[in-house]
Amino acid sequence: MSYQTFAQVYDAIMDDTLYERWASFVDRQLQNKGQSVLELACGTGALAVTLKKHGYDVTGLDLSANMLSLASERAFSEGVQLPLIEGDMLDLSEIGQYDVVTCFSDSICYMPDAAAVLNVFKEVYQTLNEEGTFLFDVHSIYQIDNIFPGYMYNDQSEEISFLWQSYAGETEHSIEHDLTFFVYEEETDRYERFDETHKERTYPIEVYREMLQQAGFTSIFTSAEFGESDINDESTRWFFTCKK
Structure with missing residues (x-):
């Protein structure tokens, strides 16, 4: 799959209005917009570029070289300087120190088990x-x-159509998303099919707190829906603000 096609596929399943909501959440949590920010799982760089435009000194990290190539192209087209690191969030020992680390779009849920999250x-x-x-x-x-x-x-559109189906995973509080894409390839004048399965897992909020405390964090604040409400039984997304 070409980088351009990969970008089409990735952007097709993302609601781009969410990037500004994540950036606004960051704004509300931080006192100084000049702080250095490491964005984990930065993907194609949409949020990193948005945060950069909000005044932060952003570096993006992602496991995928393809994603980072797209992020570099995005930063160039948006006219911003965006350092990028190919790396794994399970090992950050060689990437320096930062004032802020972010990890949004439920990227933590892609960790295979609680040990990896910790x-x-x-x-x-x-x-x-x-x-x-x-x-x-x-x-x-x-x-x-x-x-x-x-x-x-x-x-569906003229260039791409996709099917998304989710079903319960094999472990407690897990889900699997089956994604099927049909992408128009101009060179062959035909639609190519691509299939992906995304596996996610979450834990009780008390478990996240215990793991954060075990990691060393002493100040942990939780909220829901981009920090716009308190957590209740029907909250769909939990947000954490943790201080070292």
Whole structure:
């Protein structure tokens, strides 16, 4: 799949209005817009560029070289300087220190188990400067257990169509998303099919708190829906603000 096609596929399943909401959440949590920010799982760089335009000194990190190539192209087209690192959030030992680390779009939920989540929290803690801030979000148990199972969504345009179906995973509070894309290839004048399965898992909010405390965080504040409400039984996304 070409980078251009990859971008089409990725952007097709993302609601681009969410990037400004994530950036606004960051604004509300931080006192100084000049702080250095490491964005974990930066993907194609949409949020990193948005945060850069909000006045932060942003560096993006992602496991995928393809994603980082797209992020570089996006930053160039938007006229911003965006350092990018190919790396794994499970090992941040060689990337320096930052005032803020962010990890949004439920990227923590892609960790395979609680041990991996704890490892990420420990790596982030070591990467933060003194009094640094860790901001992230995860799917709530309500979202994973009650909203996603059986979810189906279809969309199409002249260039791309996709099918999205979600079903309960094999472990507690987990979900699997089957994505099928049909992308028009001009060179062959035909639609090519691409299939992906995304697996996500979440935990009770108390478990996240315990793991954060075990990693060393002492100040942990939780909210829901981009920090716009308190957590309740039907909150779909939990947000965490953690201080070193």
